[in-house]
Amino acid sequence: MLNDVADLDRVFHALSDPGRRLMLERLGQGPASVSELGRPLSMSLAAVVQHVQVLEVSGLVRTSKLGRVRTCSLNPVILRSAERWIAERRALTEGRLDRLGQYLAGTADRPGTGTADPAAPDSPA
Amino acid sequence: MLNDVADLDRVFHALSDPGRRLMLERLGQGPASVSELGRPLSMSLAAVVQHVQVLEVSGLVRTSKLGRVRTCSLNPVILRSAERWIAERRALTEGRLDRLGQYLAGTADRPGTGTADPAAPDSPA
Numbered sequence: 001m002l003n004d005v006a007d008l009d010r011v012f013h014a015l016s017d018p019g020r021r022l023m024l025e026r027l028g029q030g031p032a033s034v035s036e037l038g039r040p041l042s043m044s045l046a047a048v049v050q051h052v053q054v055l056e057v058s059g060l061v062r063t064s065k066l067g068r069v070r071t072c073s074l075n076p077v078i079l080r081s082a083e084r085w086i087a088e089r090r091a092l093t094e095g096r097l098d099r100l101g102q103y104l105a106g107t108a109d110r111p112g113t114g115t116a117d118p119a120a121p122d123s124p125a
Numbered sequence: 126m127l128n129d130v131a132d133l134d135r136v137f138h139a140l141s142d143p144g145r146r147l148m149l150e151r152l153g154q155g156p157a158s159v160s161e162l163g164r165p166l167s168m169s170l171a172a173v174v175q176h177v178q179v180l181e182v183s184g185l186v187r188t189s190k191l192g193r194v195r196t197c198s199l200n201p202v203i204l205r206s207a208e209r210w211i212a213e214r215r216a217l218t219e220g221r222l223d224r225l226g227q228y229l230a231g232t233a234d235r236p237g238t239g240t241a242d243p244a245a246p247d248s249p250a
Contacts, residue, residue, distance in 0.1 A: 005143045012141035015211070018130045028217035076222065079215035083208055086140070090204035092153035097201065 007059065011082045014058035019043065020051050024060065027074040034063075034070050132184065136207045139183035144168065145176050149185065152199040159188075159195050 014020055023037045038048030052072060055061035059078040063070050139145055148162045163173030177197060180186035184203040188195050 005146075008146065009141055009143060012137050016134055016137035016141055018134060021130075021133065021210075024214055028214040030221060074214065074218045076215045076218040079211050079218070083211040083215060085146075086204050086208040086211070089149055089153040089199065090201045090208060093199045093201040093204070096155060 008082065008085060010058040011060060011078060014054050014060055015082070017051065020055055023051060023055065024074060027061065027072060031071050031073040034072065037072060133207065133210060135183040136185060136203060139179050139185055140207070142176065145180055148176060148180065149199060152186065152197060156196050156198040159197065162197060
């Protein structure tokens with residue numbers, strides 16, 4: 001779970017780079033070594049390591065080292081926190097737009113029942 | 126809908142700033158003018174305008190101008206695209222971890238069916 005604003009800053013910053021997103025896509029298939037992650041990317045190993053560090057600092061990726069091989073894996077908990085932040089704003093906005101749509105459809109269906117006037121005589125008085 | 130990699134770069138970059146996320150939280154409640162968006166933030170109007178531009182370029186926010194007032198609103202379609210990208214990676218990883226957990230629980234329930242070490246002297250030889 002993400003605890004503060006700075007965590008979300010780091011997660012969305014980590015997600016904003018296409019190379020890092022490609023690494024995360026690979027890790028969605030299962031753990032991988034740093035050199036495996038770098039294979040499809042045209043960059044130096046040093047650059048790959050830097051990207052992995054950004055992902056690790058964000059919490060999106062966990063790494064462990066056995067001998068000379070560092071293995072990376074995706075942390076779904078952090079992905080879920082970022083997803084939830086977006087989903088909450090999206091749901092609020094869609095809910096509001098749905099209600100507006102229903103209101104507009106309702107006023108279009110019932111000509112003469114008034115629009116912005118809450119005193120419109122729609123129910124039997 | 127987001128069409129290419131550069132679009133997601135811009136969306137996640139826009140989301141990586143706490144001030145911009147605060148603006149999006151406000152817009153989750155409904156449209157607002159640029160100056161309303163800047164009110165809770167301790168920054169100049171020029172800085173607020175710059176942040177709004179980043180949000181607009183990302184597609185997360187749409188703006189319209191009437192007279193001297195520019196009104197901003199949240200675009201849920203773009204939020205949904207970013208959410209979907211995260212959700213797909215998260216679901217893949219969680220699915221894999223669930224299957225691993227079920228496998229491990231299965232092997233724990235059935236002692237003698239072999240674990241990591243086939244030579245373990247647990248089963249009757």
